[in-house]
Amino acid sequence: MGAAKKIWNEMEVAAEARENGSTEFLSSPLIVDTSLSLPLMTPRVIALCKDLFKQWSKLDDSRFSVDTVSGGITNLLLKVTVKEESGNDVSVTVRLYGPNTDIVINRQRELQAIKYLSAAGFGAKLLAVFGNGMVQSFINARTLTPADMRNPKLAAEIAKQLRRFHQVEIPGSKEPQLWNDVSKFFEKASSLKFDEIEKQSMYETISFKEVQKEIVELKICPENGTGIGWPS
Numbered sequence: 001m002g003a004a005k006k007i008w009n010e011m012e013v014a015a016e017a018r019e020n021g022s023t024e025f026l027s028s029p030l031i032v033d034t035s036l037s038l039p040l041m042t043p044r045v046i047a048l049c050k051d052l053f054k055q056w057s058k059l060d061d062s063r064f065s066v067d068t069v070s071g072g073i074t075n076l077l078l079k080v081t082v083k084e085e086s087g088n089d090v091s092v093t094v095r096l097y098g099p100n101t102d103i104v105i106n107r108q109r110e111l112q113a114i115k116y117l118s119a120a121g122f123g124a125k126l127l128a129v130f131g132n133g134m135v136q137s138f139i140n141a142r143t144l145t146p147a148d149m150r151n152p153k154l155a156a157e158i159a160k161q162l163r164r165f166h167q168v169e170i171p172g173s174k175e176p177q178l179w180n181d182v183s184k185f186f187e188k189a190s191s192l193k194f195d196e197i198e199k200q201s202m203y204e205t206i207s208f209k210e211v212q213k214e215i216v217e218l219k220i221c222p223e224n225g226t227g228i229g230w231p232s
Contacts, residue, residue: 025115025128032045032133038068043061052128055084064081076098078094080092095136103184114126125137
């Protein structure tokens with residue numbers, strides 16, 4: 001079972017949501033070690049789900065199945081399916097944050113945005129938060145293919161929904177976060193150290209002065225109206 005560590009930003013946002021009368025979601029201080037293999041991780045994920053969802057707390061572990069879901073970039077995505085006492089199968093998505101990703105990703109801001117986007121009908125519904133992740137409803141869908149994207153009707157619907165997406169009012173700063181995030185990535189990347197000699201040698205061939213110069217040039221392009229690769 002995951003260790004009960006200090007509840008961090010996710011818990012604070014959950015408490016704030018309840019105080020402000022926002023859509024309520026559950027919270028738990030438990031964490032799940034993402035370095036474990038799936039067989040070792042499974043009982044911890046089951047324990048987490050039982051802690052969060054009281055209607056599952058007394059179910060036998062054999063009623064739970066845990067599978068990985070592809071598509072996560074900074075998260076490990078798990079599909080948890082539960083056979084309830086009624087005989088119905090219910091699935092949820094457990095998102096486990098990748099190690100150290102909170103260094104470059106503002107998880108509190110992310111959760112704040114997901115809360116409001118979920119309420120507006122975008123993406124999976126936010127059901128619960130825990131020490132190093134969140135639980136959302138499971139959407140049975142597939143990734144769009146290039147052929148799908150070429151469908152004019154589908155492209156028009158995507159544009160329509162994207163417009164609605166950007167109209168969702170989310171409290172907080174409206175300033176773009178791109179360059180703040182790039183700055184964080186650069187700061188961390190330029191100060192790495194590797195124990196393996198081969199990796200360290202390869203790392204030292206990178207000219208971070210050149211990388212920084214390119215970042216500055218890219219940042220200037222939108223400001224002066226010039227396009228990358230186009231004559232100004």
